[in-house]
Amino acid sequence: xxxxxxxxxxxxxxxxxxxxxxxxxxxxxxxxxxxxxxxxxxxxxxxxxxxxxxxxxxxxxxxxxxxxxxxxxxxxxxxxxxxxxxxxxxxxxxxxxxxxxxxxxxxxxxxxxxxxxxxxxxxxxxxxxxxxxxxxxxxxxxxxxxxxxxxxxxxxxxxxxxxxxxxxxxxxxxxxxxxxxxxxxxxxxxxxxxxxxxxxxxxxxxxxxxxxxxxxxxxxxxxxxxxxxxxxxxxxxxxxxxxxxxxxxxxxxxxxxxxxxxxxxxxxxxxxxxxxxxxxxxxxxxxxxxxxxxxxxxxxxxxxxxxxxxxxxxxxxxxxxxxxxxxxxxxxxxxxxxxx
Amino acid sequence: xxxxxxxxxxxxxxxxxxxxxxxxxxxxxxxxxxxxxxxxxxxxxxxxxxxxxxxxxxxxxxxxxxxxxxxxxxxxxxxxxxxxxxxxxxxxxxxxxxxxxxxxxxxxxxxxxxxxxxxxxxxxxxxxxxxxxxxxxxxxxxxxxxxxxxxxxxxxxxxxxxxxxxxxxxxxxxxxxxxxxxxxxxxxxxxxxxxxxxxxxxxxxxxxxxxxxxxxxxxxxxxxxxxxxxxxxxxxxxxxxxxxxxxxxxxxxxxxxxxxxxxxxxxxxxxxxxxxxxxxxxxxxxxxxxxxxxxxxxxxxxxxxxxxxxxxxxxxxxxxxxxxxxx
Numbered sequence: 001x002x003x004x005x006x007x008x009x010x011x012x013x014x015x016x017x018x019x020x021x022x023x024x025x026x027x028x029x030x031x032x033x034x035x036x037x038x039x040x041x042x043x044x045x046x047x048x049x050x051x052x053x054x055x056x057x058x059x060x061x062x063x064x065x066x067x068x069x070x071x072x073x074x075x076x077x078x079x080x081x082x083x084x085x086x087x088x089x090x091x092x093x094x095x096x097x098x099x100x101x102x103x104x105x106x107x108x109x110x111x112x113x114x115x116x117x118x119x120x121x122x123x124x125x126x127x128x129x130x131x132x133x134x135x136x137x138x139x140x141x142x143x144x145x146x147x148x149x150x151x152x153x154x155x156x157x158x159x160x161x162x163x164x165x166x167x168x169x170x171x172x173x174x175x176x177x178x179x180x181x182x183x184x185x186x187x188x189x190x191x192x193x194x195x196x197x198x199x200x201x202x203x204x205x206x207x208x209x210x211x212x213x214x215x216x217x218x219x220x221x222x223x224x225x226x227x228x229x230x231x232x233x234x235x236x237x238x239x240x241x242x243x244x245x246x247x248x249x250x251x252x253x254x255x256x257x258x259x260x261x262x263x264x265x266x267x268x269x270x271x272x273x274x275x276x277x278x279x280x281x282x283x284x285x286x287x288x289x290x291x292x293x294x295x296x297x298x299x300x301x302x303x304x305x306x307x308x309x310x311x312x313x314x315x316x317x318x319x320x321x322x323x324x325x326x327x328x329x330x331x332x333x334x335x336x337x338x339x340x
Numbered sequence: 341x342x343x344x345x346x347x348x349x350x351x352x353x354x355x356x357x358x359x360x361x362x363x364x365x366x367x368x369x370x371x372x373x374x375x376x377x378x379x380x381x382x383x384x385x386x387x388x389x390x391x392x393x394x395x396x397x398x399x400x401x402x403x404x405x406x407x408x409x410x411x412x413x414x415x416x417x418x419x420x421x422x423x424x425x426x427x428x429x430x431x432x433x434x435x436x437x438x439x440x441x442x443x444x445x446x447x448x449x450x451x452x453x454x455x456x457x458x459x460x461x462x463x464x465x466x467x468x469x470x471x472x473x474x475x476x477x478x479x480x481x482x483x484x485x486x487x488x489x490x491x492x493x494x495x496x497x498x499x500x501x502x503x504x505x506x507x508x509x510x511x512x513x514x515x516x517x518x519x520x521x522x523x524x525x526x527x528x529x530x531x532x533x534x535x536x537x538x539x540x541x542x543x544x545x546x547x548x549x550x551x552x553x554x555x556x557x558x559x560x561x562x563x564x565x566x567x568x569x570x571x572x573x574x575x576x577x578x579x580x581x582x583x584x585x586x587x588x589x590x591x592x593x594x595x596x597x598x599x600x601x602x603x604x605x606x607x608x609x610x611x612x613x614x615x616x617x618x619x620x621x622x623x624x625x626x627x628x629x630x631x632x633x634x635x636x637x638x639x640x641x642x643x644x645x646x647x648x649x650x651x652x653x654x655x656x657x658x659x660x661x662x663x664x665x666x667x
Contacts, residue, residue, distance in 0.1 A: 309343050
C-alpha cells in the first residue's frame with residue numbers, strides 16, 4: 001500500500017518518522033502537527049468535510065483505512081446504548097435479530113445510508129428502552145466482571161508479594177545493623193581477645209542465616225494453592241474453566257531393539273575396530289568427515305548388509321500361508337526350518 | 341537392511357514357477373479384457389502369449405542395461421540394479437501389451453536415479469535419448485506416478501553391490517591366509533557376475549547377500565582362489581545344518597541361473613515387437629487417436645465437473661437465501 005500522507009500538509013511517515021495520524025468522529029485522518037495548528041482554540045472544522053469538530057475527540061488512528069476507524073468509533077457509541085444481553089430476550093432468534101439490527105444501524109451510519117432515519121430510530125430506541133439501558137450500564141456484564149476480578153486478584157497477589165519482599169529486606173537490614181552494633185559493643189567492652197570475638201560473631205551470623213533459610217520455604221508453600229494466573233484452587237467460580245482430567249497411562253519402558261539378521265552374527269562396531277576391519281577400507285577424506293562420515297560407518301554398513309539375509313529362504317506371506325500350507329509341502333518345510 | 345525390508349515382505353517369490361504364474365495372470369487379465377468377442381484361435385493370433393511376452397521383456401531388460409551403461413553422466417551400478425528391479429516388479433503384475441516396455445523402462449530408470457540419489461534433472465535425462473525428447477519428457481513424468489503406484493510405493497531396493505563390498509572386507513579381515521591382493525583380483529569377475537545377474541530373475545528369488553556371495557565364489561573359483569574355507573567356516577559354520585544346506589543350495593541355483601542365460605534371438609524379438617504394435621492398449625499409446633481423444637475427454641470432463649460443481653453451489657446459495665427470506 002502506498003505511504004499515507006496528511007491531506008492538509010502533505011507530510012508522510014517517510015519524511016517525518018515521528019508523525020502520528022489522528023482521527024475524529026467524521027473519519028478523516030489528519031497529522032498531529034496540523035491538529036496542533038488548526039485546533040488552537042479547541043474546536044474547528046474538519047479540513048475535508050467541514051464538520052465542526054472538537055479537539056478532545058481526536059484519537060490516534062489504529063487502522064490505515066480511516067473508514068474502519070470511523071466504523072469503530074460509531075460502533076463504540078452505538079453499543080453504549082444498545083447494550084441488551086442475551087438474557088433480556090425470550091429466544092435466541094430474537095437476540096440474533098437484535099444483533100442484526102445493531103449491525104444494520106452501524107453500517108448505515110458508517111456509510112451514510114439513511115442517516116437521518118437511522119438517527120431517529122436510535123432516539124426512539126433510547127426512549128423506549130431507557131430503563132434497560134441504565135440497568136445494563138450499571139450492571140457490568142458477567143464477562144467483564146470476571147475479567148476485572150481476575151485482574152484485581154493478580155494485582156493483589158503481586159502487591160502482597162512485593163510487600164513481603166520489602167518487609168524481608170527491612171528485617172534483614174535492621175538485623176545487620178544490630179549485629180554490627182553488637183559486635184562493636186562487644187569489642188569495646190569485652191575482655192576477651194579481638195579475634196576470638198570476631199570468630200564467635202561470624203558463627204552467630206552464619207547460624208542466623210541458617211535459621212532464615214529454614215524459614216524461607218514456608219513462603220512458596222503458601223502459594224502452591226494458586227495457579228500462575230492467580231486463581232485460587234477450590235474457589236467456586238462456575239463453569240468458567242473446564243477442569244482437566246489427568247490421563248493415567250502406563251509409563252514407557254525402553255526395550256533395546258532386536259534385529260533378526262537372518263544370517264551369521266554381524267560383528268558390532270567396537271569388535272570391528274579391534275579386528276582390523278578398517279585396514280581394508282578407504283580412509284574417509286576430510287570432506288567426508290565434514291559431513292559426519294567416518295570409515296567405520298561405511299564399513300559396518302557394508303559388512304552388515306553382506307552378512308544379513310545369507311540364510312534367507314522364501315517364506316509364504318502370513319495371509320496366504322494358511323491356504324497353501326497343505327498344498328505345497330516344500331514351503332512348510334521352510335517354515336519349520338525358520339522356527340528351528 | 342534386507343531381512344526387515346519391504347523387498348523381503350512383498351517382492352520375494354518362491355521360485356521361477358511363481359513368477360511365471362504371475363506373468364501369465366497379468367497376460368490373461370489383459371487378453372480377457374480386450375479380447376472378449378474373440379475365440380481362442382483369434383486370441384492367440386492377435387495377442388502375445390506369456391512366453392512371447394517374456395522374450396520381449398528380456399529384450400527390454402537388455403535395452404535398459406545398455407541405456408544405463410551409456411548414460412551420461414555415468415551412473416553408479418546400484419542405480420541400474422534398482423531400475424532393473426522396478427522394471428521387473430512392474431511387469432509381474434502388468435502385461436507388456438498394456439504398457440509399452442519402452443516407456444516403462446525409461447520411467448524406471450528415471451525413478452531409480454531419484455531414489456538412489458543420483459541427481460539428474462529431466463532435461464539432462466532426456467538428453468540421453470536420440471529423438472522426441474519433449475514427448476518423452478511428458479511421457480516419463482506422466483508414467484512416474486503410475487509406476488510408483490504399481491510398485492505399491494516400495495521404493496527401497498537392496499542391491500547386491502554393497503554386500504559384495506562388505507564380503508570383500510570381511511574376507512580380507514578374517515582369512516589371514518589369503519593375501520588382500522588376491523581377494524581384490526576376484527572382484528572383477530564378481531562384478532561381471534553381478535552384471536549378468538541383472539538379466540535373470542535372481543533378485544526376485546534370493547537375498548542380495550546370497551547373490552553377492554555367489555558372485556564372489558564363482559569368480560574366485562575361476563581364478564583358482566580358494567574361498568571354500570571362508571564360506572564353510574565363517575558363513576555356513578555359524579548357522580544350523582539346515583540353514584547351511586539351504587544356503588548352499590541357493591548359491592548353487594544362483595550360479596546355475598547365471599550360467600544358463602538363454603541367448604536372445606533378435607529376429608524373433610523383432611517379430612514380437614511388430615505384433616505388439618497391433619495388440620497394445622491404444623489408450624496408453626501417446627501416438628494413437630484413442631489416446632488423444634481420451635486425453636481431450638479427460639480435460640473436458642474436468643471442465644464439466646467444475647462447471648457442474650459451480651452450478652450446484654450457486655443453486656444451494658439461492659435456496660438458502662430464499663429460506664432466509666422466509667419464503
